[in-house]
Amino acid sequence: MATQKLLLLPGDGIGPEVMAEVKRLIDWLNAQGIAHFETEQGLVGGAAYDASKQSITDATMATAQAADAIIFGAVGGPKWDSVPYEARPEAGLLRLRKDLGLFANLRPAVCYPALADASSLKREVVEGLDIMIVRELTGGVYFGEPKTIADLGNGQKRAIDTQVYDTYEIERIARVAFDLARKRRNKLTSMEKRNVMKSGVLWNEVVTQVHAREYKDVTLEHQLADSGGMNLVKSPKAFDVIVTDNLFGDMLSDIAAMLTGSLGMLPSASLGEVDVKSKKRKSLFEPVHGSAPDIAGKGLANPIAMIASFGMALRYSFDMGALADKVDAAIAAVLASGLRTADIKSEGTKAASTTQMGEAILKEL
Amino acid sequence: MATQKLLLLPGDGIGPEVMAEVKRLIDWLNAQGIAHFETEQGLVGGAAYDASKQSITDATMATAQAADAIIFGAVGGPKWDSVPYEARPEAGLLRLRKDLGLFANLRPAVCYPALADASSLKREVVEGLDIMIVRELTGGVYFGEPKTIADLGNGQKRAIDTQVYDTYEIERIARVAFDLARKRRNKLTSMEKRNVMKSGVLWNEVVTQVHAREYKDVTLEHQLADSGGMNLVKSPKAFDVIVTDNLFGDMLSDIAAMLTGSLGMLPSASLGEVDVKSKKRKSLFEPVHGSAPDIAGKGLANPIAMIASFGMALRYSFDMGALADKVDAAIAAVLASGLRTADIKSEGTKAASTTQMGEAILKEL
Ligand SMILES: CC(C)[C@H](C(=O)O)[C@@H](O)C(=O)O
Numbered sequence: 001m002a003t004q005k006l007l008l009l010p011g012d013g014i015g016p017e018v019m020a021e022v023k024r025l026i027d028w029l030n031a032q033g034i035a036h037f038e039t040e041q042g043l044v045g046g047a048a049y050d051a052s053k054q055s056i057t058d059a060t061m062a063t064a065q066a067a068d069a070i071i072f073g074a075v076g077g078p079k080w081d082s083v084p085y086e087a088r089p090e091a092g093l094l095r096l097r098k099d100l101g102l103f104a105n106l107r108p109a110v111c112y113p114a115l116a117d118a119s120s121l122k123r124e125v126v127e128g129l130d131i132m133i134v135r136e137l138t139g140g141v142y143f144g145e146p147k148t149i150a151d152l153g154n155g156q157k158r159a160i161d162t163q164v165y166d167t168y169e170i171e172r173i174a175r176v177a178f179d180l181a182r183k184r185r186n187k188l189t190s191m192e193k194r195n196v197m198k199s200g201v202l203w204n205e206v207v208t209q210v211h212a213r214e215y216k217d218v219t220l221e222h223q224l225a226d227s228g229g230m231n232l233v234k235s236p237k238a239f240d241v242i243v244t245d246n247l248f249g250d251m252l253s254d255i256a257a258m259l260t261g262s263l264g265m266l267p268s269a270s271l272g273e274v275d276v277k278s279k280k281r282k283s284l285f286e287p288v289h290g291s292a293p294d295i296a297g298k299g300l301a302n303p304i305a306m307i308a309s310f311g312m313a314l315r316y317s318f319d320m321g322a323l324a325d326k327v328d329a330a331i332a333a334v335l336a337s338g339l340r341t342a343d344i345k346s347e348g349t350k351a352a353s354t355t356q357m358g359e360a361i362l363k364e365l
Numbered sequence: 366m367a368t369q370k371l372l373l374l375p376g377d378g379i380g381p382e383v384m385a386e387v388k389r390l391i392d393w394l395n396a397q398g399i400a401h402f403e404t405e406q407g408l409v410g411g412a413a414y415d416a417s418k419q420s421i422t423d424a425t426m427a428t429a430q431a432a433d434a435i436i437f438g439a440v441g442g443p444k445w446d447s448v449p450y451e452a453r454p455e456a457g458l459l460r461l462r463k464d465l466g467l468f469a470n471l472r473p474a475v476c477y478p479a480l481a482d483a484s485s486l487k488r489e490v491v492e493g494l495d496i497m498i499v500r501e502l503t504g505g506v507y508f509g510e511p512k513t514i515a516d517l518g519n520g521q522k523r524a525i526d527t528q529v530y531d532t533y534e535i536e537r538i539a540r541v542a543f544d545l546a547r548k549r550r551n552k553l554t555s556m557e558k559r560n561v562m563k564s565g566v567l568w569n570e571v572v573t574q575v576h577a578r579e580y581k582d583v584t585l586e587h588q589l590a591d592s593g594g595m596n597l598v599k600s601p602k603a604f605d606v607i608v609t610d611n612l613f614g615d616m617l618s619d620i621a622a623m624l625t626g627s628l629g630m631l632p633s634a635s636l637g638e639v640d641v642k643s644k645k646r647k648s649l650f651e652p653v654h655g656s657a658p659d660i661a662g663k664g665l666a667n668p669i670a671m672i673a674s675f676g677m678a679l680r681y682s683f684d685m686g687a688l689a690d691k692v693d694a695a696i697a698a699v700l701a702s703g704l705r706t707a708d709i710k711s712e713g714t715k716a717a718s719t720t721q722m723g724e725a726i727l728k729e730l
């Protein structure tokens with residue numbers, strides 16, 4: 001069995017706690033001989049800043065470049081609110097995404113039946129929801145230059161951010177989204193603001209071309225990002241796969257996650273291009289939720305999103321789809337048994353700590 | 366009684382139908398001697414394009430500059446999907462906003478008790494909701510330069526949009542929002558993406574300064590726009606006034622509107638700076654909903670958002686707060702009586718056409 005190199009980056013807040021549950025799972029898979037993962041652990045975000053005044057070091061970046069997959073917890077917290085902009089916790093995550101070329105961010109929004117009542121939406125609106133948001137992750141306003149604050153004198157400053165998209169960036173993310181749609185319900189919705197933004201005009205044009213050239217069998221629909229957001233809140237089940245840019249994807253995927261009532265449950269995958277020679281792609285897996293500093297260190301965090309993110313790693317980076325299915329089934333079984341961390345607790349269910357939840361999922365496996 | 370000059374711009378789709386109900390109301394106010402409005406009607410959007418190949422003409426812009434208030438319907442529709450970018454229907458609206466300096470967009474999101482069940486959210490989450498989104502309307506990525514698509518050769522294009530914010534633009538919109546909060550529940554939430562955008566950093570800094578200097582009595586809170594959007598979906602009633610930039614405001618206000626289940630009911634006001642000499646400000650009032658081309662011309666449109674927008678004109682441009690209250694009360698009374706246009710129809714209510722709804726509100730007055 002080939003050895004697979006994993007870099008674990010727990011980060012800040014509840015990151016280390018939920019990562020510990022993935023570590024438990026990895027150790028078990030190794031001990032059982034089901035897989036052979038070699039893990040290394042690194043610092044990112046505030047934790048890295050405290051140690052090195054940088055949100056990620058060049059040494060950790062080198063390890064990340066060499067890893068077969070990165071498992072990422074969460075970064076940030078009020079403790080680092082006043083560190084210099086370039087060293088803020090989020091910068092570590094953004095550097096990983098950019099330097100590793102992780103352009104395709106897959107964010108499933110699934111409503112677990114056992115949790116349908118936890119949503120602020122009506123049960124019938126979200127029950128059975130299973131959509132996939134594909135967010136472009138290395139372009140747009142996140143990385144475009146100029147990105148500056150200039151002093152104009154007289155107490156006036158001018159801040160500038162730049163949204164840049166090239167044809168090839170839109171083409172490759174569109175292909176990822178169309179391919180996913182083909183494996184699902186065969187429908188893709190592309191969202192932009194072409195009525196206001198030139199990048200929206202190009203986005204619309206390129207997605208339309210890729211569709212006409214390569215994916216005529218998939219149903220393609222275009223929506224403006226504002227009314228698309230509305231529709232997501234009104235009737236989320238009308239969607240299958242949604243493809244959108246970095247900033248709209250940031251907003252829309254958070255909203256979609258919240259709709260499901262399962263924020264502490266949702267994983268994400270960030271993928272690079274497939275290397276022609278090695279057939280491998282760089283990849284990073286992280287929960288959709290953040291570092292939740294308010295509950296950190298209390299054993300209250302829900303490890304399911306983190307474990308499900310590792311499940312996505314099995315599926316997308318290690319071609320272990322069957323094992324990934326088992327992980328998902330174990331999560332569903334534990335939920336069905338009534339075990340709940342604090343974030344998803346409801347009447348008649350059994351309370352579990354982070355560790356108890358992790359152990360229960362492992363036992364189910 | 367002073368004569369007040371109104372420019373009516375019905376626009377496209379259902380715009381003319383809903384505007385007709387405002388016209389009915391204006392005629393009645395004039396006939397009763399309650400007010401003296403002088404109205405002029407103009408073309409904007411696709412309607413203007415069909416007549417002049419421009420989405421608004423210089424002549425109409427001159428009338429707009431001279432008007433005491435502009436009442437705007439809606440623009441756009443598939444008919445104009447392939448007109449040149451510069452002449453697309455939305456360009457007329459954007460030119461009005463920019464040239465008249467309408468920097469402050471007020472978008473109340475109110476859940477009418479009679480309609481709480483129309484929301485996709487649970488009744489208890491939205492019942493009694495009354496929040497105000499204050500959106501910056503003349504800056505940011507909507508108007509920043511460069512805004513271009515360049516041909517890079519080899520089938521590659523590069524699209525660029527630029528988000529620009531100066532200190533004074535953030536200061537003046539913050540003041541509008543703080544002033545509104547003072548008249549409401551005294552709480553302001555500012556939203557940006559300071560962890561990714563320099564404009565977010567400046568936005569956060571300036572709002573914090575304005576607060577410390579002039580509005581210490583108002584509770585100020587900062588949220589990232591993505592998690593803020595989440596919170597809006599999770600517990601909208603936790604908010605009072607939200608202030609945010611042009612693009613985030615576009616997304617968040619549409620989502621907030623949808624939460625209420627009252628999309629066809631929500632008005633908006635766009636205001637300029639108060640002129641030192643005349644004490645007047647330029648202003649435009651429009652429904653939050655769009656042109657809904659699919660139901661245009663069928664008498665199905667809900668005129669309430671348009672009538673309520675005219676109510677906002679009475680309040681914000683003509684200092685007729687008492688009359689505005691009466692308009693709002695008439696709308697609430699008609700809803701309570703069970704009359705409903707198709708968009709808000711539910712079991713046990715009485716169906717009304719656009720005209721029947723407009724007439725009923727007038728009768729109530
Ligand atoms: C932490 C932050 C930089 C990040 C983003 O804005 O992309 C987060 O919100 C996300 O969605 O992964």
Ligand SMILES: CC(C)[C@H](C(=O)O)[C@@H](O)C(=O)O
Pocket residue numbers: 195196226455458459615
């Ligand atoms: C029509 C369009 C240009 C406009 C906008 O994006 O501002 C609309 O969505 C709005 O919110 O008023």
